[in-house]
Amino acid sequence: MASTTAPSLPAVTAYELKLAWPLGAFFIVFFVAPLILLFIVSLYTDTSMTHFGLTQYAKFLLDPFSLKVLGSTLWLGVEVTALCLLLGFPLAYVYLRVPGWAQGVLMLIVLLPLLTSVVVRTFAWIVILGRQGIVNTALIELGLIDSPLRLLYTEGGVVVALAQVQMPLMVLPLITALSRIDTNLSDASAVLGAGAWRTFFKVTLPLTLPGIIAGCLLTYAAALSAFITQTLVGGGQMLFMPMYLYQQASTLNNWPFAAAISFIFLVAVLAVITIFNMLGKISQGYANA
Amino acid sequence: MKLGGRNDLDTVSFYGVMIVLSAICVVLLIAPTLIVLIVSFTSGFSLKFPPPGYSLRWYAALIDAWQLHFAALNSLKIALWTTAISIVLGVAAALGIARSKSWTAKVLDSLFMSPLVLPALAFGLSALMLFSVVGLPVSPLTLVIGHTIVCVPYVIRTSVAALAQLDPVLLESSASLGAGRLYSFRRVTLPLIRPGILAGGFIAFMSSFDNVPVSLFLRDARTDMLPIRMWQDLEGKLDVTIAAVSGVLIVFTVAMMILMERVAGLSRRLR
Numbered sequence: 001m002a003s004t005t006a007p008s009l010p011a012v013t014a015y016e017l018k019l020a021w022p023l024g025a026f027f028i029v030f031f032v033a034p035l036i037l038l039f040i041v042s043l044y045t046d047t048s049m050t051h052f053g054l055t056q057y058a059k060f061l062l063d064p065f066s067l068k069v070l071g072s073t074l075w076l077g078v079e080v081t082a083l084c085l086l087l088g089f090p091l092a093y094v095y096l097r098v099p100g101w102a103q104g105v106l107m108l109i110v111l112l113p114l115l116t117s118v119v120v121r122t123f124a125w126i127v128i129l130g131r132q133g134i135v136n137t138a139l140i141e142l143g144l145i146d147s148p149l150r151l152l153y154t155e156g157g158v159v160v161a162l163a164q165v166q167m168p169l170m171v172l173p174l175i176t177a178l179s180r181i182d183t184n185l186s187d188a189s190a191v192l193g194a195g196a197w198r199t200f201f202k203v204t205l206p207l208t209l210p211g212i213i214a215g216c217l218l219t220y221a222a223a224l225s226a227f228i229t230q231t232l233v234g235g236g237q238m239l240f241m242p243m244y245l246y247q248q249a250s251t252l253n254n255w256p257f258a259a260a261i262s263f264i265f266l267v268a269v270l271a272v273i274t275i276f277n278m279l280g281k282i283s284q285g286y287a288n289a
Numbered sequence: 290m291k292l293g294g295r296n297d298l299d300t301v302s303f304y305g306v307m308i309v310l311s312a313i314c315v316v317l318l319i320a321p322t323l324i325v326l327i328v329s330f331t332s333g334f335s336l337k338f339p340p341p342g343y344s345l346r347w348y349a350a351l352i353d354a355w356q357l358h359f360a361a362l363n364s365l366k367i368a369l370w371t372t373a374i375s376i377v378l379g380v381a382a383a384l385g386i387a388r389s390k391s392w393t394a395k396v397l398d399s400l401f402m403s404p405l406v407l408p409a410l411a412f413g414l415s416a417l418m419l420f421s422v423v424g425l426p427v428s429p430l431t432l433v434i435g436h437t438i439v440c441v442p443y444v445i446r447t448s449v450a451a452l453a454q455l456d457p458v459l460l461e462s463s464a465s466l467g468a469g470r471l472y473s474f475r476r477v478t479l480p481l482i483r484p485g486i487l488a489g490g491f492i493a494f495m496s497s498f499d500n501v502p503v504s505l506f507l508r509d510a511r512t513d514m515l516p517i518r519m520w521q522d523l524e525g526k527l528d529v530t531i532a533a534v535s536g537v538l539i540v541f542t543v544a545m546m547i548l549m550e551r552v553a554g555l556s557r558r559l560r
Binding site for chain 2: 015016017018019020021022023024026027030031032033034035037038041086087088089090091093094095106107108109110111112113114115116117118119120121123124125126127128130132133134137160163164167168171172195196197198200217218221224225227228231232241242245246249250255258259262263265266269270273
């Protein structure tokens, strides 16, 4: 099967790269081509798509409302990622220090949200944060408030709901990164007289940096495009990029503007990914040093 | 946990903070699922928590909810087709790129993984544009194509990981014993990477069944999908029937997860 001149060893242990081409062709036709088309459509100046120009981009980038939507979407991702890291890191840390059966239970708890339908998970937050939800009921019974608080349709509600939805994406890479650390290093640090906090910040945290960056990247990207959670928990008051582009495309049938929004959104996400990847490369060198 | 350190305020406060934060995290992860399950058994007409009483009425109401049946059946069909195509194309691609150090393989790998991080809604819109330019009306076919793009990365990731653990010596011995490449693949490679393929296929299935951003643009009334039906029901009114659907989905997911953990060691393959 392999060409006669090729050495026989790699021929039996490796598979040919051409096996990847059917999927490669599929991706070029149904993934790359659509994205190129998206860019072309975004260059039309009018909804009937007859003239080319940069009007759509100017319309977005000079409009305070659109810029505010973009800004609040990017900021939402930062808030969700920070909350996931704050709660997810301790969970990954504790996971590696509990007995085997407890690890099994914890893993099930971490994986369950990852595989449960997003609509179901988001729906759960509507039940929890609603006027008759568990938080309001508890606060009223404790006598802390007289009338139900508005928790649904607030930014805090969206952040907490998204943190739960995306938490597994943070915890799983952290568990992998933490499990690779040589425990002798923290023992050595302790023997040399460093306290638990100092050991954590000077030894554990720097060594897990590649995992932290991988987790943050996945969480951030997922939080930005979490259409369902953003719309159902955020309600009509808060507009983020995914709903903005859906409204323009579906309700208003303004394809060129929707395409421009998509493209700006894609570029923003790509920029963030590039920054994370660069940080990842730097931290890898740091962690291996 | 503590080794040769000083049992002082420092150590106590450190582990105290770690345990409290991780406990909050566990509650955050599990509470929503439990609360939905409890509310789905309510005897009342609202999503009040705790429920005024318990009954199976909302599960009984599911039996007549033909719109949900129709959407669930569509979602199931699309997810099965997507999974099948993702496994065939994805495993082949994984074989091609797993051991290759070439530049092309690296580019292909990044390309295949990019749907995981790029906003799926933007892809959904661009796929709709392509299909309308080509003159292909939205149909189950366009849905399967769109879903395959966003689901195939999971199959590739777990298959590449499984292939990385496959000892090349096994293939060499198989070849030295006279086995052809196809025979070696069937009898050596495939059985050894099967758990990885299964785990990836399972995640691909679940994410197709749950997909909203791509389906939103690529379906029509004839191809109503379950998560979108539920989302639209929830936007209109807070229907308790949705709690019962959620209950069914949660039980299904947990059962499948435990099965896949046994068969394919799911949790090891997701890290």
